[in-house]
Amino acid sequence: MGIETDNQEIEKSMREVARNLLKEKEVDVIIGYSKGTFPLSTSPIMIKKEEEVDKLIWNNLCYVNLAKYLVPKIPQLLDPEGGDLKIGIVSKGCVGRALVHLAVEKQLNLENIKMIGIPCNGVVNRRRIEKDIGEKEVFEISASGNDLIVKGKDFEQKFPFDEYINELCKVCKVKSPPSVSEACIGECQEVPSIEDDFGDLSDYESKTTEEKWQEITDTLSVCTRCYACREACPMCYCNLCFVDQNKPIWFGKTTDMSDIVIFHLVRAMHMAGRCVACGACSSVCPMGIDLNKITRKLEKIVKERYDFTSGIDTEKLPPMMDFELEEAEEFMLEED
Amino acid sequence: MEEKLLMKDQIAKLYDELAKDYSFFAPIKEKGNIVFKKASNPEEIELDYFNSKVPPKEVLFPKMEVLFEYSLDEKDVEIKERTDLDEKRLIFGIRPCDAHSFVLLENFFDFGEFKDEIFLKKRENTTLIGMGCNSPKSTCFCTSLEGHPFQRDDLDVMLVDLGDKYLVESVTEKGKELVQKLSWLTEATKADVEKAQDLSIQAEESFQTHLDFSNVAKTLDPNFDHPIWEEISEICIGCGTCSFLCPTCTCFDVIDETDEYNNRGRRIRIWDTCQSCQYTLHTSGHNPRNSCIERCRNRILHKFSYYPTNYNLIGCVGCGRCVQLCPVNNDLRTIIEKINKIEDKKEEKISA
Amino acid sequence: MPNIYIPLLTRVKSVVKENKANDIKTIELEFQKEEDYKNFNYIPGQFAEISIIGKGECPIGIASSPTEEGTIKFTIKRMGTVTSVFHSREEGDVVGVRGPCGNGWPIEEMKGKNIVVIGGGFAFSTLRSLVLYLLDEKYRKDYGDITVIYGNRDPGEVLYQDVLEEWKKRDDIKVVLTIDREAEGWTEKVGFVAPIVKEVAPSADNAVAVVCGPPIMIKTTIAVLEELNFKDDQILNSLEMRMKCGVGKCGRCNIGNKYVCVDGPVFSLAELKKMPSEY
Numbered sequence: 001m002g003i004e005t006d007n008q009e010i011e012k013s014m015r016e017v018a019r020n021l022l023k024e025k026e027v028d029v030i031i032g033y034s035k036g037t038f039p040l041s042t043s044p045i046m047i048k049k050e051e052e053v054d055k056l057i058w059n060n061l062c063y064v065n066l067a068k069y070l071v072p073k074i075p076q077l078l079d080p081e082g083g084d085l086k087i088g089i090v091s092k093g094c095v096g097r098a099l100v101h102l103a104v105e106k107q108l109n110l111e112n113i114k115m116i117g118i119p120c121n122g123v124v125n126r127r128r129i130e131k132d133i134g135e136k137e138v139f140e141i142s143a144s145g146n147d148l149i150v151k152g153k154d155f156e157q158k159f160p161f162d163e164y165i166n167e168l169c170k171v172c173k174v175k176s177p178p179s180v181s182e183a184c185i186g187e188c189q190e191v192p193s194i195e196d197d198f199g200d201l202s203d204y205e206s207k208t209t210e211e212k213w214q215e216i217t218d219t220l221s222v223c224t225r226c227y228a229c230r231e232a233c234p235m236c237y238c239n240l241c242f243v244d245q246n247k248p249i250w251f252g253k254t255t256d257m258s259d260i261v262i263f264h265l266v267r268a269m270h271m272a273g274r275c276v277a278c279g280a281c282s283s284v285c286p287m288g289i290d291l292n293k294i295t296r297k298l299e300k301i302v303k304e305r306y307d308f309t310s311g312i313d314t315e316k317l318p319p320m321m322d323f324e325l326e327e328a329e330e331f332m333l334e335e336d
Numbered sequence: 337m338e339e340k341l342l343m344k345d346q347i348a349k350l351y352d353e354l355a356k357d358y359s360f361f362a363p364i365k366e367k368g369n370i371v372f373k374k375a376s377n378p379e380e381i382e383l384d385y386f387n388s389k390v391p392p393k394e395v396l397f398p399k400m401e402v403l404f405e406y407s408l409d410e411k412d413v414e415i416k417e418r419t420d421l422d423e424k425r426l427i428f429g430i431r432p433c434d435a436h437s438f439v440l441l442e443n444f445f446d447f448g449e450f451k452d453e454i455f456l457k458k459r460e461n462t463t464l465i466g467m468g469c470n471s472p473k474s475t476c477f478c479t480s481l482e483g484h485p486f487q488r489d490d491l492d493v494m495l496v497d498l499g500d501k502y503l504v505e506s507v508t509e510k511g512k513e514l515v516q517k518l519s520w521l522t523e524a525t526k527a528d529v530e531k532a533q534d535l536s537i538q539a540e541e542s543f544q545t546h547l548d549f550s551n552v553a554k555t556l557d558p559n560f561d562h563p564i565w566e567e568i569s570e571i572c573i574g575c576g577t578c579s580f581l582c583p584t585c586t587c588f589d590v591i592d593e594t595d596e597y598n599n600r601g602r603r604i605r606i607w608d609t610c611q612s613c614q615y616t617l618h619t620s621g622h623n624p625r626n627s628c629i630e631r632c633r634n635r636i637l638h639k640f641s642y643y644p645t646n647y648n649l650i651g652c653v654g655c656g657r658c659v660q661l662c663p664v665n666n667d668l669r670t671i672i673e674k675i676n677k678i679e680d681k682k683e684e685k686i687s688a
Numbered sequence: 689m690p691n692i693y694i695p696l697l698t699r700v701k702s703v704v705k706e707n708k709a710n711d712i713k714t715i716e717l718e719f720q721k722e723e724d725y726k727n728f729n730y731i732p733g734q735f736a737e738i739s740i741i742g743k744g745e746c747p748i749g750i751a752s753s754p755t756e757e758g759t760i761k762f763t764i765k766r767m768g769t770v771t772s773v774f775h776s777r778e779e780g781d782v783v784g785v786r787g788p789c790g791n792g793w794p795i796e797e798m799k800g801k802n803i804v805v806i807g808g809g810f811a812f813s814t815l816r817s818l819v820l821y822l823l824d825e826k827y828r829k830d831y832g833d834i835t836v837i838y839g840n841r842d843p844g845e846v847l848y849q850d851v852l853e854e855w856k857k858r859d860d861i862k863v864v865l866t867i868d869r870e871a872e873g874w875t876e877k878v879g880f881v882a883p884i885v886k887e888v889a890p891s892a893d894n895a896v897a898v899v900c901g902p903p904i905m906i907k908t909t910i911a912v913l914e915e916l917n918f919k920d921d922q923i924l925n926s927l928e929m930r931m932k933c934g935v936g937k938c939g940r941c942n943i944g945n946k947y948v949c950v951d952g953p954v955f956s957l958a959e960l961k962k963m964p965s966e967y
Contacts, residue, residue, distance in 0.1 A: 036665045038475055043665035044571045064664055068573060075627055076570050131368035135386040137473045153471070222367050224390060224399060224580050225607070228663050231575035244614050246769050252593060254400040254606050284663030286389060286577050287369050403693040406741050413741045413782040417694060448950055450692045450935035560944075560964045587939035590693075590932045594742040601742050603693070608938070615940055616930050616966075619768040624929075624943075624966040634942075634966070642945030 003060065003121065003143035003161055010118055010187075011058040014090060017116045017186045021088045022050045027114055029077065031066050032056040032090035039138045040126045044069070046076065056090065060124045060143075060165070063283035065276075066090065067098035067234040071107040084112045092120030094278035096177020096184065097311025098234040101276060103181075104314060105321070107237060110183040117186035119176045122165035123279060124148065127288035129164060133157060167292040168279040171200050178312045191312040198300045204293055216261070216294065222287040223260045225253060229281035229291070230267065235274045242266060268294045273302045273318040276311045339529055340504040340521035342495065344383065351378035353518065358426035358463065361395050363388055372427060381428070386473065391583035391657065392427055392434050393441060396458045399580075400606045403454070403590070408599040421457040429467045429495075432487040433478045433653040437583030438464070439490050443647055444586055463510055466491035467502075470535050472543055475656035477669065479540060480547040483654055486536040496532040503532045547672050549640070549650060555678055556641040560633075564678060568671050569632035571664045576609035578658040578668075579635065584651050585609070610634050636671060692935050695739050695784025696724040700777050701759055708844025711766040712810055713775055714751060716759045717783055728788065730754055731795055732817035733926060733954050736787030737934040738762060740777075744770040747931040747949065750788065751813040753820035755827075760785070763813040763847065789934040790953050793818050793898060793924065795827075802832035804890040806909055808839050808881050808901025814926060815900055816848050823861060834861040835890050839881035839905070841868050864888055882908035885916075892917040898924045910957065920958035927953045927967055943967050 014032075021027045034045035034055045042061045046069075047053065066089050069077065077085050089095060096115050103110045124141075129150060140151040148159040162170070173196055179188035204212065230236045242250055243263055251266065252259035268291070275295055282290045302308050306319040342350060354360055355375075362381040364373045370385045372392040405416040442459050445452035469476075469485035478484065488494045492511035496503040503524055506512040515521065579585040589608040594601035608615065611631050617623045625631050643651030652668075659667050698717040706712040717738075719725035730736075730750055739745035746768070752761035766775045777783065793814070803822060807815045815836075822831050836855065840846050846865065855863045866877040866884045877884055881901065890897070897913050899906055906925060913923055929941040929948040936950035944963045946952065955963070 037659070037667040037670060041665045043667075046570055069571075074570075075629060076566055127368070135370070135384060137386070137471070139474075218367075222369060222371075226575060226577045226580040226609075227612075228573075228575040228577045231573040232663055240614075244612075248769075249591075253589070253591065254593075254604065256400065284575070284577075286581060286661040288367070404691070408742055411780050411782065413697060413784070415694060415697070415741070415784075417691060445937065448936055450937065450950070452937050453691050454693070586937070588932075588937075590745065590938065592739075592742055592744050603741075605693075605938070608940070610939065618928070618930050619771075630966060637944075638942070642942070645945045 002145050003148075006121065007059050007143070011056075014058055014116055014118055014186065015053050015056055018056055018088060018090070019050055019053045021114055021116070022048075022053065026086065027088035028079075028085040030056070030088040030090070030116075031069055032116075033058065033062040033064070033066075036061070039141045040124075040129070058090070058118060060122060060161075061126070061141075062090075062092065062120075063123045063126075063166075063280060064232065065098055065234050065278040065280040066095050067102060068232060068280075070099070070113075071102055071234065071237045072239075084109070086112050086114075088114045088116055090118060091115035091177040091184075091186075092118045093172065093174035093176050093178075093189070094120075094276045094311075096188070097174055097276035098278065099183070099311075100178060100180055100314055101274060101311040101318070102234065104316075104318065105274075110181050110314070113183045115177045115184045115186070115188070117177045117179075117184055117188040119187045119189075120169075120172075121175065122161070122169035122172070123283060124161075125164055125166045126283065127285070127290075129159060131288065132159070166279040166282065167200075167290060168277045168282075168295060171196070171296070172277065174312065180312065180314050194303075194309045194312065196299075196303065198296065198303075201293075201296055201300060204297070217257065219289055219291075219293075220260050220264050221257065223255065223264070223289060224287060225255055225260070225263070226286065228284045228286060229289075232280040232284040233271075234276075234278075234280075235271060236267070242270075264291070264294070268298060271295070272298050273306065273308055273320050274310055275299065338506070339524035340515060340518075341524045341528060342502040342504050342521055344500055344502070347381060347383065348378035349520070350518065351375065351381065354426055354514075358424045360426050360428060361392070362428040372430070383429075385429070386471070387431050387434070387655065387657075389657075389661070390581060391437065391655070392430050393437060393583050395425060395427055396438075396462060397441065397455055397586065400604055401454070403603045403605055405602045406600065408594070408601070418454065421454060422461060423458075425458065425462040426465065427462060428465045430464050430491070431469055431655070432466055432485060432490065433476070433483055433655040434583050435464050435466050435490040436478075436483055436487065436653045437655075440584045440643075440649060440651060440653070441586060443649065447647065463493075463514060464491045465493045465495060465511075465514075468494065468496045468532075468536065469539055470497055472539055473656060473660075474544040475659040475669075476543065476654060477545040477547055477656065478654035479543050480545065480549060481650055481652060481654045484536075485539040486532075496535060498528060498531055498535075501528075503528050545656075545669055547669055548676060549672070552640045552672060552675055553644040553650075555675055556637055559678055560637075562678060564674060565629050565633045568636070568666075568674060569629045572611075572628045572632045572666050573664055574611045574613065574628050574631060575663060576611045577661055577663060579609035579611060580607055581657045581661055583653055583655055583657070584639070587615075610638070636675075640672075640675075692786070692937075693933070695737070695741070695745075695786045696721070696728070698760075698783050698785050700779055700781045700783060702779065703777060706763060706847045711775075712763060712847065713766075714761055714763045714847075715774060715777060715783070716752075716761050717785065718759050719785075725758075728760070728785075730760075730788035731792040732821045733793035733814050734788040734790045735814070735934070735953065736760075736762070736785050736789060737931075738774075739784035739786070740770060740773045741782065741784050743773045745784070745786075745932075746770045747789065747934050749814040749817075749926070749953075751816050753817045753824070755821055755824040763810070763816075765810050786934060789949055791951065793954055795821065798896050799830045800832065800894075802891070802893070802895040803834050804895055804897040805834065805836045805838075806881060806885060806897060806899045806901070807837070808905035808909075809841065809845060810847065811900040811902070811926075812838055812847055815898065816851060818898065819855070819861070820851070823855070823858070828860060832894065835864070835888065836861065837864045837866070837881060837885055837888060839866045839868070839884065839901075843867055843871050843874050880908065881905050882912045885909055886912045889916060892919070892922065896922055896924065900926050920961060921956050923957040925955055925957065925960060927955060929953070929967060
């Protein structure tokens, strides 16, 4: 079939669903993606009128996790009396997972939400493409068959799609939102359980501790502490992030290696059992830092230790919100 | 001819000579990103670049800077001031837009009764060897702000990439002295100078973004409470990337970092952003800028209204970094166009 | 060019409890170097960035008047991390001072006028500085009638009781104290500041009103002053904002195109009405 045709079909049915929702007044506002102002970009958009539906697009550059806009509440998504508007969200799998998980954490009510399900086939790794083509400007990006075609002033390059999507997208098992509630319409998928052998981690796991530390610190070394990763993450909704606290000051805010590493590792720990592997953090990073290894490793530990995957079950509590007396403690206590 | 030529295979020679007297900052590739760093050898210098991700303001106004150090002793405190402000720096390959940002930065830090000696001293001891932009990107708009891809005014020495060599032009006295020291540079020919002029015209004509800033400040002034700010800030996630990677943003936070075990520490300043929700949070809990709407508005007003009012300058150089790197593509150019339309709508209403 | 970020070192001379709740203290500082004190020329209404080196810095209005020689005083309320450390300071401890910062009360323009000083609660500290300055024998004749109206929640919150007693004894200043609700042993006025101002009804003729206090008090008081025919440029306010550098460089205290730490903290109502309401 080809990526281009797939996307066009998805876009068409997504717009149909959106149009109907607005027409039948089932939602007050639809959050989706719109065309970006330069080739390797898309921009989230909030539309309230049927005639704006054609502004909604779908392609493989839709990297922002739209669930971000729901928590904490923003004035634009509240009615004049301060009540929640009914919201439709264009949801690829990870956006749906994020919405489900936020509902489990009691941050939003799925009754006010309609997930317009989309079978996502992956988000293009912009930073990797930019690094590969060097300093040249991209004039056009399109797809032909299963290749991405990137054109510029004096060049044209082909990139195999499956290789140039985000690392997390390559191993994604939840491409459409989980159909765990009536909130999910359009294309959704049943997710009784996720089968994941985490084979992509075998290389990393075979390294020594020093090598792993080297890899992680190397990746993080260019961090500018802009917090785009934190702000793009739907799970980072704390009123006061741990790095901003000053009674006491837990960690430094500078760009010293120790401060950078601590920020990212502690934030990763706060994601344990909560991260939905959307990769928005890596997609938005201006310096191209890819946190996928840390994300995947955390996911694996949580799955193995607690048999939990975030965002696929509205009933099961995440490990950090739950406790059972029979739980294994061998990593904490010495055997007698 | 006054102009000289620097062959591309002479960069190492240039570096070896200048690095003796200057800390040589140049575009360097770090994990795939171009940044201005101190080159420890000429091979590190990346000549094939568009512009750095992080603006060269970080050479003089780094992400983290020590204001002073202190040692604590029972009932005594000793303060140690910076002694390294006389270090001579050279920034090689800075683009005209970023060089213009240095003018804005200097103006800001020098303004009023209190002068920021730390920045100003460093600026005084810095020489700029700039590079004209042969291929501006579609997101560049320096020409809309009275800038030009080949603007020499804010540089000490100007280089133009002619393919296998650079045309070298001294602009200031400082620049002239520097070029004279490099006595081994060959003379440029008339053809070289003409080629540079052609490249300049080509570059100017290649601009795709043309924005009208002539009325922006006037329009912004009376429209502080206009509903358009809700629309403009709708998708903003308040991350701060725009401020951090903006060559003219200067807001900072001040922190005391103390090593309690060794009774010493340092007071530092780190980059901060008005987009942070804590930026204006009072200890009492009151926050004058409580949502993205106010914060987004403040940044735009600061650059395009308060800067003109206070300093008679526009606080933007058109480098396009915020456009390229905003995670949600909240394009500044679109915002300016929306602002320009506010006045138009008002006029429509009057004539109707 | 002096480094504007380096604090001058002072030592704590005394720490005085100011209120019953024990969360407001006045700290008296002596400069370690004579020349630092000589160069620290301030006027009432200015503030300084005072620091506990190693913990942090905060902007506090100068409570002492330049006419009180030898030391400078700051009245600090325990609210956050740094202010809490200030409260545990003892005699001899080192405190860093950067300043003076801000524009201060316009004592030159106020000459020849009647001054109405209206304060509420803890915000009275720079008003103490102002009134002591106006009452000083060097300057008293330059100013007309002085009226002080000072309101508090209850008698235990009244600051600077020693200085207030002194003022009450004088005949060239009118002092009106008030508390919000009746309290045992309180013989002065009872009521919020705004209605008391209405009662006292200072004349707007050739007068300047200086208002400092919590936002609600300022709002209601200004409404009363407007009823009494005070024009916008006759009413002065001292604003509070989150500050870090105090010298107009870190950017965070801006209201519109003005920096509160440099163009303020004193603004007339006329100026405030021209500024965007983000404070």
